[in-house]
Amino acid sequence: MPEPIRDDVKAALDTAHDRRNQVQIYLVEKLSRAVAVSDDEVAIGLSDANLATIVSLEGRIAKFNQQRRSWGKIQALFDVGPPPATFLLKRGQYQTPGPQVAAGFLRVLCESDEAALAKIDRTGMGSSGRRTALARWLTDPETPAGALVARVMVNRIWQHLFGTGLVPSPENFGNGGEPPTHPELLEWLSHRFVKGGWRIKPLVKLIMTSGVYQQTSQVRIADVGVSIGNAATPATARFNPQSKLGVARLTDPENKLLWRMRLRRLEAEVVRDSILATSGKLDTRAGGPPVLVTTRADGKVVIDESKLPTLTSKWRRSVYLLYRRAYNLSMLSVFDQPLISTSCAQRDTSAVPLQSLTMLNDEFVAEHAGYFARRVQKRTGDDTTGQITAAFRIALARTPDNDEVALCAAALARQAELYRASGVSNEKARHQALAELCHTLLNTSEFLYAE
């Protein structure tokens, strides 16, 4: 290598390939092979001790490589070139672009115009660096943005546990949203959350071990002094202003301040998983490939049984089902599981007749009612009261009261009689009757609501 160009070649080789100038590109292209050193050439120059170290290290590398597991393809996003120019869109219309704008943050969450400009450090990133800049800004607790993110996250965790957030409009903390019901509590929890390193589990534990979370959702009629009649002839509500809960009911009728726990309808996935847990079939394994779904000719989206990794995979928890855009399992979409391709800050908890039809007639529910009945039978044998008690304990986590036992016993007898009349054996008729009872318990409001 001629002396005069050595420094230039070295500088060219030390420069990252996408930062070399035209001369450096030329030098590298021409001369990189001439200055390359082969492994053999290196080996000749090494001491025996160094060689031994290399052999031992390579052995260890090979061993570690054997422990490597393959995870298949991962879908990821990355930059494919310099970011395109962004323009202010007049009236929000993409057809009418205004002036070009630089990458920046929401001005309202920044202390100055200056602070609203994204500070992008691309060193060693191989990308535009924009997403990293956004992530750092969002999680910096010293900025209004970081503080907001912490409150929003805490609020969503609270919403998940209580049905409604401390700020009831989780996607809107602004003037158009609703004010927090317990502002100090939101601040305190957000502080703990950031202090604790933004870890979710300790926060969940803190909330769930609190007195407010452990309240009952039930209200005894005597406590509020309300007379409710029955479904057919409802009486006007009267509240006893002398009682503690009566006062609460009168001053905070919507229970915004959480003077009792809210009655919460189970989320779609929890409904399905609870059915599986009740039937005893829930496959609780963690991880692994997802379970695929398919659309049947009649429009029902069901689990694709032709592509199951293992036989019991179809009974895995609902989080392991693979969702594609608008194709949710019908069992889940009917219970308000949102489409995956759009953002959803708060799920609906609707009570629509299609849910009733699903719980009554869907083959998945019927099938698991059958497994549930077998589970009960296995545990208690043929004793009617024992069966009813076991079924209540499994499905509703409580023992039935005397009225309920009587109602269910009468129903069992009636259903068994109908089945016998249809020509099946006595034994089969009794089993079917029990399966009907189990199916009915899965349909109760109590099964579908967390009390």
Add this chain to the structure above:
Amino acid sequence: MSSPLANLNPALATQWTGTGSRRDFLQASTLGVGGLALAHLLQTDGLLAAGGGDQQQPGGTDLRPRPGHFKPPAKSVIMLFQTGGPSQMDLFDPKPELQKRSGQQHLEEVESFQPGSQDNTLLGSPFKFKRRGECGMEISELLPNMASIADEWCMVRSMFSDNNNHPQATRCLNTGKIFPHRPSLGAWISYALGTENQNLPAYVVLRDPDGYANGGTTLWDNGWLPAQFRGTEIQSRGAAMLNLHPAQDTPPGIQRNNLELLAQLNEQRRQRYPLESDLLARIRNYELAARMQQSAERLLDLSGETAAIRKLYGLDDPVTENYGTRCLMARRMVELGVRFVQLLVPIKAGGMPWDQHNNLKGGLKAICPLIDKPTAGLIQDLKQRGLLDSTIVMWTGEFGRLPISQHGNGRDHNRHAFSLLLAGGGFKPGHVHGATDEFGYRSVESRVSCPDLHATLLHQLGLDHTRLYFQHAGREERLTDPEVTGAWVVGELLQNEVSVG
């Protein structure tokens, strides 16, 4: 009729316009559980007529009927969605200049979607047009039955879309914007007005039993509106609805006994929750589900229809039976008080029977006979039953096609012009609105956008599109988003013209 808004108690209004749940509303109204149950009973007895209490206004969280902003000519909509992009210059929009210069190079650069149109050669229509009816509206020989009722149609020749790809344009037509997961027209209308028949869904979808059109179930998305406003598929073959009947046959009486026990258990438990209207709603839902089983059954049972009616819809001919069955079901639904019916064309491979990139002539000859007679039959039947005045029928694709040839014998997508047919519901019969340029490439006179169309449809249902909103993500979202889209009611389409700014 004055707007019910004027009398509205502001405290109730905030609860009732979408942000609050029904529970909030009921509790805020101090009626509590008793009030809800009472409302249910009144409703069941037909005492709570639409237009009743002055605390009502368009938009709600349940399906009970509620009045619009003003008295409407129309109550329901049947949308006949022709997925794929029907060719306007071969069906509804004759272009003599295009015929004359067929085979010549087109002087204007057109926007194409797929390769195959680079030659920019004009392609005349292989089909003949004739003046039809007293109005003299020109319709192609491909659709003789639809042409025979020309005096019923209000034809718009100046439609345009925002995008020339199927999914985006389909969303533009169905939701007003090209972006995914906004609520569809049917969902908005169900949200605004509820529905007359509580035993059937408000918004029904009748698709080809052989499969889905391009876009799948997203065509009847509720977006961010509550889930009960999503379109419910009712099958024209097999069981009418998913889970309508038990998965396995059981002896008679079994399910009734189950429901009886369920009602007893639920009612006992409810006594512990005197303040929860949800539980009562759920109890009612089981009663409703049972009634729905019977109602949906009756819908499917076409045996009561006379031979003449079956013939009118083409049920006697295997060519028209598929589409005709759904058209007849649509009429029965509207008769029973369903608010919005979305009916889809027979599909073939790819789910887009109107998408003639190649073989325009053969493709149109294949699809037109499947839908022509049933469509005309539906209009005639609605008319003879006196239902056409209160029912809007809309026949449309998501965009049109280009005047130049693709691959020598087809036409590519065209967002700049398409034709649309309306009938009934107070739309001007025997009327042609707007015009395209002399080749049919671009709408040039009295152009109508999808949001304009939506504003006009809402108007005919008694709804002011600028005042029908749903609170979402801190924004008062509206179907037409008028400040951005400039949507307005196209008064010239209406029998009783309105002047709207």
